[in-house]
Amino acid sequence: xxxxxSAVSEVVQRARAAFVxxxxxxxxxxxxxxxxxxxxxxxREKDLVGALAADLHKNEWTAxxxxxxxxxxxIEYMIKNFPEWAADEPVEKTPxxxxxxxxxxxxxxxxxxxxxxxxxxxxxxxxPMVGAIAAGNAVVLKPSELSENMASLLASILPQYLxxxxxxxxxxGIPETTEVLKERFDHIFYTGSTGVGKVVMTAAAxxxxxxxxxxxxxxxxxxxxDCDLDIxxxxxxxxxxxxxxxxxxxxxxxxxxxxxxNQIVEKLKKSLKEFYGxxxxxxxxxxxxxxxxxxxxxMGLMEGQKVAYGGTGDVATRYIAPTILTDVDPQxxxxxxxxxxxxxxxVCVRSLEExxxxxxxxxxxxxxxxxxxxxxxxxxxxxxxxxxxxxANDVVVHxxxxxxxxxxxGDSGMGSYHGRTSFExxxxxxxxxVRPLLNxxxxxxxxxxxxxxMPRH
Amino acid sequence: xxxxxxxxxxxxxxGRSRALAFRRRQLEALxxxxxxxERDILAALAADLSRSELNxxxxxxITVLMEIDLVLERLPEWAxxxxxxxNLLTMLDxxxxxxxxxxxxxxxxxxxxxxxxxxxPLIGAIAAGNAAIVKPSEVSENTAKVLTKLLPQYLxxxxxxxVNGGVEETTELLKQRFDHILYTGNAAVGKVVMEAAAxxxxxxxxxxxxxxxxxxxxDCDLDVxxxxxxxxxxxxxxxMCIAxxxxxxEPSLQDAIVQKVKEAVKEFYGxxxxxxxxxxxxxxxxxxxxxxxLLEGQKIAFGGEMDEATRYIAPTILTDVDPExxxxxxxxxxxxxxxxxxxSAEAATRFINEREKPLTLYVFSxxxxxxxxxxxxxxxxxxxGNDVIxxxxxxxxxxxGVGSSGMGAYHGKYSFDTFSHQRPCLLKxxxxxxxxxxxxPPNSQSKVDWAKLLVLKRFSRGKLSLLLLAxxxxxxxxxxxxCYH
Numbered sequence: 009x010x011x012x013x014s015a016v017s018e019v020v021q022r023a024r025a026a027f028v029x030x031x032x033x034x035x036x037x038x039x040x041x042x043x044x045x046x047x048x049x050x051x052r053e054k055d056l057v058g059a060l061a062a063d064l065h066k067n068e069w070t071a072x073x074x075x076x077x078x079x080x081x082x083i084e085y086m087i088k089n090f091p092e093w094a095a096d097e098p099v100e101k102t103p104x105x106x107x108x109x110x111x112x113x114x115x116x117x118x119x120x121x122x123x124x125x126x127x128x129x130x131x132x133x134x135x136p137m138v139g140a141i142a143a144g145n146a147v148v149l150k151p152s153e154l155s156e157n158m159a160s161l162l163a164s165i166l167p168q169y170l171x172x173x174x175x176x177x178x179x180x181g182i183p184e185t186t187e188v189l190k191e192r193f194d195h196i197f198y199t200g201s202t203g204v205g206k207v208v209m210t211a212a213a214x215x216x217x218x219x220x221x222x223x224x225x226x227x228x229x230x231x232x233x234d235c236d237l238d239i240x241x242x243x244x245x246x247x248x249x250x251x252x253x254x255x256x257x258x259x260x261x262x263x264x265x266x267x268x269x270n271q272i273v274e275k276l277k278k279s280l281k282e283f284y285g286x287x288x289x290x291x292x293x294x295x296x297x298x299x300x301x302x303x304x305x306x307m308g309l310m311e312g313q314k315v316a317y318g319g320t321g322d323v324a325t326r327y328i329a330p331t332i333l334t335d336v337d338p339q340x341x342x343x344x345x346x347x348x349x350x351x352x353x354x355v356c357v358r359s360l361e362e363x364x365x366x367x368x369x370x371x372x373x374x375x376x377x378x379x380x381x382x383x384x385x386x387x388x389x390x391x392x393x394x395x396x397x398x399x400a401n402d403v404v405v406h407x408x409x410x411x412x413x414x415x416x417x418g419d420s421g422m423g424s425y426h427g428r429t430s431f432e433x434x435x436x437x438x439x440x441x442v443r444p445l446l447n448x449x450x451x452x453x454x455x456x457x458x459x460x461x462m463p464r465h
Numbered sequence: 466x467x468x469x470x471x472x473x474x475x476x477x478x479x480g481r482s483r484a485l486a487f488r489r490r491q492l493e494a495l496x497x498x499x500x501x502x503e504r505d506i507l508a509a510l511a512a513d514l515s516r517s518e519l520n521x522x523x524x525x526x527i528t529v530l531m532e533i534d535l536v537l538e539r540l541p542e543w544a545x546x547x548x549x550x551x552n553l554l555t556m557l558d559x560x561x562x563x564x565x566x567x568x569x570x571x572x573x574x575x576x577x578x579x580x581x582x583x584x585x586p587l588i589g590a591i592a593a594g595n596a597a598i599v600k601p602s603e604v605s606e607n608t609a610k611v612l613t614k615l616l617p618q619y620l621x622x623x624x625x626x627x628v629n630g631g632v633e634e635t636t637e638l639l640k641q642r643f644d645h646i647l648y649t650g651n652a653a654v655g656k657v658v659m660e661a662a663a664x665x666x667x668x669x670x671x672x673x674x675x676x677x678x679x680x681x682x683x684d685c686d687l688d689v690x691x692x693x694x695x696x697x698x699x700x701x702x703x704x705m706c707i708a709x710x711x712x713x714x715e716p717s718l719q720d721a722i723v724q725k726v727k728e729a730v731k732e733f734y735g736x737x738x739x740x741x742x743x744x745x746x747x748x749x750x751x752x753x754x755x756x757x758x759l760l761e762g763q764k765i766a767f768g769g770e771m772d773e774a775t776r777y778i779a780p781t782i783l784t785d786v787d788p789e790x791x792x793x794x795x796x797x798x799x800x801x802x803x804x805x806x807x808x809s810a811e812a813a814t815r816f817i818n819e820r821e822k823p824l825t826l827y828v829f830s831x832x833x834x835x836x837x838x839x840x841x842x843x844x845x846x847x848x849x850g851n852d853v854i855x856x857x858x859x860x861x862x863x864x865x866g867v868g869s870s871g872m873g874a875y876h877g878k879y880s881f882d883t884f885s886h887q888r889p890c891l892l893k894x895x896x897x898x899x900x901x902x903x904x905x906p907p908n909s910q911s912k913v914d915w916a917k918l919l920v921l922k923r924f925s926r927g928k929l930s931l932l933l934l935a936x937x938x939x940x941x942x943x944x945x946x947x948c949y950h
Contacts, residue, residue, distance in 0.1 A: 032842075049725065060818070060846075066832060067908065068910075068913065069908030069909070069910075069913050070906075071905065071914065072913055073908075073913070077839065081690060082729070083603075099859065099861035099862055100859075100861040101859065101861070102859055104858070104859065105855065105858075105859060109850075110856075110859055110861070111863060112815050112862065112863070113848075115844060117867070118844075135533065135842065185849070194868065202666065204667060205667060206663050206664060208663070209659070209663035210663040210664075212658040212663075213657070213659035213662075213663055214655050214656060214660075214867065216652060216673070216869055216871075218669065218708075218872040218873075219734075221601070221666065228517035235895065237896040239895050239896075241893065242898075243901070245786065246901075246905055248629050261899075268652050271561060278608055282811060282905070283905060283906040283907065284906060284907075285907075291906065292907075292908070293906035293907055293908050293909065294906075309949065331649065342895055346901075354548060356485070379895070381895060386892060390563070391727070392480075392889060394565060394886060394888070395888065396888070397888060397889040397890070397891075398888065398889070398890040398891065398892075399890075399891045399892075399893065400890070400891070400892040400893060401892070401893040401894060402893045403893070405555070405891060405893070406560075406889055406890070406891035407671045408552075408554070409549065409555055409560055409891060410550075410552065410888070411549040411550040411551070411560070412549050412560060412562065412889035412891065413889055415890070417615045417665065417886045417888070418568075418644065419666055421666075422666065422668040423668075423885075424718070436844060436867045437863060437874070438706075438844070438845065438846070438848060438867070439842075439848070439853070439856050439862035439863055439864065439874075440840060440844070440847065440848040440850070440856070440858075440862075441847075441849045441850070441855055441856040441862065442833070442836060442848075442849070442850035442851065442853060443849070443850060443855070445685065445686045445690065445829070445851045446689075446832060448689050448692070451693075454523075454696070455692070455696055455732070455733055456732075456733040456734060456743035457733065457735065457741065457743055458517060458519040458520070458742065459519075460745050
């Protein structure tokens with residue numbers, strides 16, 4: 009064990025030395041690394057899919073559409089745009105600084121730590137890395153040990169395509185992660201739970217390391233009476249049961265008027281059958297729970313609930329059927345923690361106002377969903393609540409738009425990334441004012457001794 | 466303490482800080498406070514720091530007034546939803562970023578600019594629609610008293626509260642939950658603040674300090690350079706986070722620099738500096754003694770006079786300073802300017818990089834290439850070439866540190882953004898379902914292939930082609946549906 013611990017320090021020191029060498033500074037180098045990453049994704053797609061299949065029962069389609077495509081898009085978008093973002097940005101000058109150069113100079117922070125997670129173990133580890141590389145940093149990756157196949161795959165293939173010293177992969181569980189967090193970084197990017205988020209931020213505080221925390225929460229999904237329930241339920245079912253409910257931006261629970269509860273159940277059922285057939289266990293497209301601990305946890309959340317659909321599970325394969333719970337009591341366990349599983353509680357509320365109040369009494373979620381044909385309802389819901397992001401009349405997809413920053417607020421996180429926001433997250437935006445050594449006369453007024461009469465604003 | 470925070474939170478919960486008109490009225494009231502009670506404010510600054518009325522006005526009051534004016538002018542623009550660029554699949558949707566308040570903001574001030582460092586962040590917090598609790602530094606007690614008295618007379622008493630006290634009270638305060646904390650002060654306490662914030666996952670902006678290096682090149686107008694350096698160094702008796710902390714230069718320049726700084730000091734404060742109304746005093750005895758300690762064993766080329774009774778320390782220059790000595794181990798925050806000789810600009814760069822990232826880097830040179838090289842070769846919160854301090858006055862430049870000198874930034878729009886949550890919103894229609902068909906299970910290789918075609922091609926096409934591709938997508942989806950049924 010002791011050998012492993014000092015190895016962590018060595019790896020981080022090597023990354024820092026590599027950063028200090030200055031080779032990440034030229035934009036061309038960063039482009040080369042990003043192109044290397046792109047080659048990795050294209051050439052090793054089969055291996056990536058294999059790891060995702062072993063970890064989460066994903067297939068080549070779900071692996072592609074849920075993870076790989078996002079990474080490829082981010083790489084493309086970054087290669088195309090980051091040179092513009094890396095250039096000095098002139099800013100507005102004051103009357104006193106008209107003769108000067110005033111601009112914001114983007115520069116790397118240094119050594120960035122990215123702690124990945126297990127539900128989208130490829131994209132949630134690599135997508136942030138794209139921005140960190142483009143911003144000119146060295147990057148230490150710590151994939152989640154829960155998605156062990158992806159963790160070992162990344163450790164083996166990344167060095168084959170990227171600079172070995174600048175972008176090392178460190179694997180391991182809690183002890184190794186604790187060791188890593190004792191090292192000094194210039195930014196820590198963490199995706200995971202609120203509980204561990206606090207631990208990461210506390211560790212970061214010791215070095216005054218800024219953090220980006222992509223956490224979670226219970227994402228509410230309000231379905232209005234004035235709605236096309238067929239379409240709404242199909243979209244909700246898609247986002248909820250994708251990856252067997254293990255999606256941080258998945259709709260966690262539904263809020264609706266009691267009068268439409270049954271319809272919602274029926275239409276969700278209909279979509280589920282369309283997607284996964286009568287028995288989802290037999291569907292190639294339906295995921296599995298990551299491990300037994302989470303399996304037991306999610307199964308436990310169903311206890312004492314009214315199960316309108318599903319409700320069964322198979323511990324051997326960690327399969328949990330797509331499940332819908334009705335008339336759920338807000339005090340029950342399933343409403344006290346992020347479900348992160350294929351269980352959809354429906355909580356009845358009697359009005360939009362009640363739904364808004366319900367949401368505001370709880371921690372700010374990562375995402376808020378509202379379905380309505382009435383634009384006013386949507387606007388009111390957005391205006392009177394807070395959340396990381398919002399999609400109206402669909403779920404999940406706001407995170408696929410590059411120009412929208414992706415992140416949480418309050419308990420659901422701090423900071424954001426994707427596209428330009430990634431680049432800026434991993435950069436220091438340094439204010440620069442360069443003046444000539446001339447024009448001393450113009451500055452005389454500022455020097456002591458002070459005049460007798462005080463100028464007024 | 467808990468009750469106070471809860472009261473403020475309840476006031477925020479009422480929703481009244483949201484309306485732009487309300488925020489504008491509060492900012493106008495703040496402006497009225499500054500204009501009507503200028504006497505009281507300047508008197509407090511004079512009592513705390515021996516600062517003359519003019520200096521108090523020009524260094525703190527005017528900055529606050531300008532910031533309020535800027536914010537009032539731009540607030541509607543900053544608070545408006547910003548449309549975001551859409552992609553192929555979201556072409557028909559509304560996509561925008563909506564700034565919204567975070568909730569209850571805590572602002573912890575510092576004693577060196579005790580009015581400015583509370584009010585300037587407060588302006589941003591109010592503008593962004595938050596409630597705020599301000600905790601002025603107890604060290605600058607007169608300003609703390611004046612803020613405690615005046616703020617409730619002009620601002621909404623429930624939304625904006627003043628809390629006072631020392632370490633104990635601040636520790637209690639930090640146990641409460643806030644939605645953002647902005648702290649100005651030193652790195653050690655910065656860590657304590659961040660650790661406390663971590664318990665509630667509260668984002669923080671930390672405006673810290675460090676040793677801001679000032680490199681003086683041999684290709685330079687030393688008269689001008691030294692006057693500017695002296696101005697920035699001895700302002701507020703060196704008690705400024707962005708003061709040039711120490712000078713780096715080639716040994717051959719040392720004497721000339723000493724001479725010219727000496728001349729500038731005489732120009733500014735006269736022969737009898739103690740009598741000059743423009744020269745301030747050290748904030749308290751503890752800092753006075755600390756600074757006295759830094760002089761031990763040093764070569765004093767100029768200055769060094771002290772008077773404990775009035776906490777006066779003369780503008781002082783040290784030469785041939787050894788980097789290992791005490792004066793080079795901590796932020797000076799006083800009127801002592803060490804000169805550390807280095808062999809070249811490269812050596813200066815190396816020296817700077819061996820140390821913590823400072824809040825500001827200063828470089829004096831006629832050679833703009835050299836200035837650029839030094840900027841590229843180092844890191845710091847901000848940079849000023851051929852002057853000192855002035856970057857603080859441009860609200861279009863974010864003001865903040867990096868590494869040990871801090872995290873986050875503010876001033877102008879950056880204040881507004883710091884105290885806002887920029888919430889991405891994507892509003893789709895309940896129609897247009899056919900475009901979505903490709904994403905639903907059950908999956909097949911043809912779906913994957915079509916997805917690859919549509920999704921990856923989008924970046925290399927023009928707008929019309931994008932439209933055609935979208936139509937193609939719809940056609941494909943329909944065909945696939947037809948194939949399955």
